[in-house]
Amino acid sequence: MAAHVVVDPVALLAAAADLDAAASRLTGAVTGTEAAVRPVPAGADEVSLLAARHFWTAAHSMAGAAAASAAELRRTAAALRVQAEAYRTTDAGFGSALTGGAR
Numbered sequence: 001m002a003a004h005v006v007v008d009p010v011a012l013l014a015a016a017a018d019l020d021a022a023a024s025r026l027t028g029a030v031t032g033t034e035a036a037v038r039p040v041p042a043g044a045d046e047v048s049l050l051a052a053r054h055f056w057t058a059a060h061s062m063a064g065a066a067a068a069s070a071a072e073l074r075r076t077a078a079a080l081r082v083q084a085e086a087y088r089t090t091d092a093g094f095g096s097a098l099t100g101g102a103r
Helices: 009-032 046-098
Strands: none
Touching: 009 046
16 A cells, blocks of 8 residues: 655645744743742741742743743744745646646
8 A cells, every 4th residue: 555645835834833823822921920930039038038039940940941942833833834835846846847847
């Protein structure tokens, strides 16, 4: 049985747009919660300072991971766009070759 691969450049571009939108939502969510996850110490005592430092450290770690994730989503979207264009170009070349260059 022969296997066939069907690539739809429009679907690749739609997936790329979805990935860009997800990256934007992720970035917005992190930005929108920044104040909540970086609380001011409740007091000057050691426990309050340590608790606030714990939240700040966790927030910093989460923000870094979210930024890296958003960047990876955008890189993947860019790769999908490149692939969509490559498939379009190849398909146009094959179409031209099959019709003898006439369009």
